[in-house]
Amino acid sequence: MGNQLPYDATMMPTELKRNISEVDRRIRAAEEAAGRPAGCVSLLAVSKTKPSELVRQAHGLGLRAFGENYAQEMAEKAAALADLPLSWHFIGPIQSNKTSVIAEVSDWVHSVDRLKIARRLSEQRPDGKGPLNVLVQVKTSDEDSKSGVEPDAAPDLIAAISELPGLALRGLMTIPAPATSQAAQSEPFRQLKVLMDHLSHSVPQLDTLSMGMSGDLEAAVGEGASIVRIGTDIFGARYN
Numbered sequence: 001m002g003n004q005l006p007y008d009a010t011m012m013p014t015e016l017k018r019n020i021s022e023v024d025r026r027i028r029a030a031e032e033a034a035g036r037p038a039g040c041v042s043l044l045a046v047s048k049t050k051p052s053e054l055v056r057q058a059h060g061l062g063l064r065a066f067g068e069n070y071a072q073e074m075a076e077k078a079a080a081l082a083d084l085p086l087s088w089h090f091i092g093p094i095q096s097n098k099t100s101v102i103a104e105v106s107d108w109v110h111s112v113d114r115l116k117i118a119r120r121l122s123e124q125r126p127d128g129k130g131p132l133n134v135l136v137q138v139k140t141s142d143e144d145s146k147s148g149v150e151p152d153a154a155p156d157l158i159a160a161i162s163e164l165p166g167l168a169l170r171g172l173m174t175i176p177a178p179a180t181s182q183a184a185q186s187e188p189f190r191q192l193k194v195l196m197d198h199l200s201h202s203v204p205q206l207d208t209l210s211m212g213m214s215g216d217l218e219a220a221v222g223e224g225a226s227i228v229r230i231g232t233d234i235f236g237a238r239y240n
């Protein structure tokens, strides 16, 4: 935030509405192309860097779930929009000194990749809020990425996290390296699906695959995504 370009404030409600309809249309078309049931993929609107007023407008247009990368920014928006029935998904890298705010504010966390962080989230989840839904972030094609557990190490991490009382382990997430063809985009998503199917033998509650962004949602839905995380194609480009 703190960026002075006026685009966010002036994004026209008609433009936001058109963007949301177009993303919905793409998701439905991809479900149909893959022979998956209509409506089986849910849309997470990634609102990072965008003002809470824009999130309020998006709620008015039917969106309920919003994704954020920075703990403090998520907490501020959740407070500003506390009158609305929204669900907040934390999708960014997690520093240990931010786990308490993440555990308090989030309904879901997609980016758990270390046991230490999972333990803190579990301990710091407020009583009465119910277990925090978590996904384990797995490194697929992007070898340079600092985030995500290596696929080989995922089974042990998943087994340990599944024991934590404050967390409800729900599935896996990945952010592949950018690729242009749909075939190349599909490969890491297929790998994540295979890994989850494998893990489901020992951890049967896994039911969620968070994969697909603005540029590759069709490939992700084709390989079994249950949540796609869309920022740019809903709220426009980010300038910071």
Ligand SMILES: *Cc1c(COP(=O)(O)O)cnc(C)c1O
Pocket: 046, 048, 069, 091, 092, 175, 213, 214, 215, 229, 230, 231, 232, 233
């Ligand atoms: C920013 C971000 C997104 C959204 O990316 P777009 O390309 O703008 O749709 C999705 N997932 C994560 C983890 C992100 O950080």
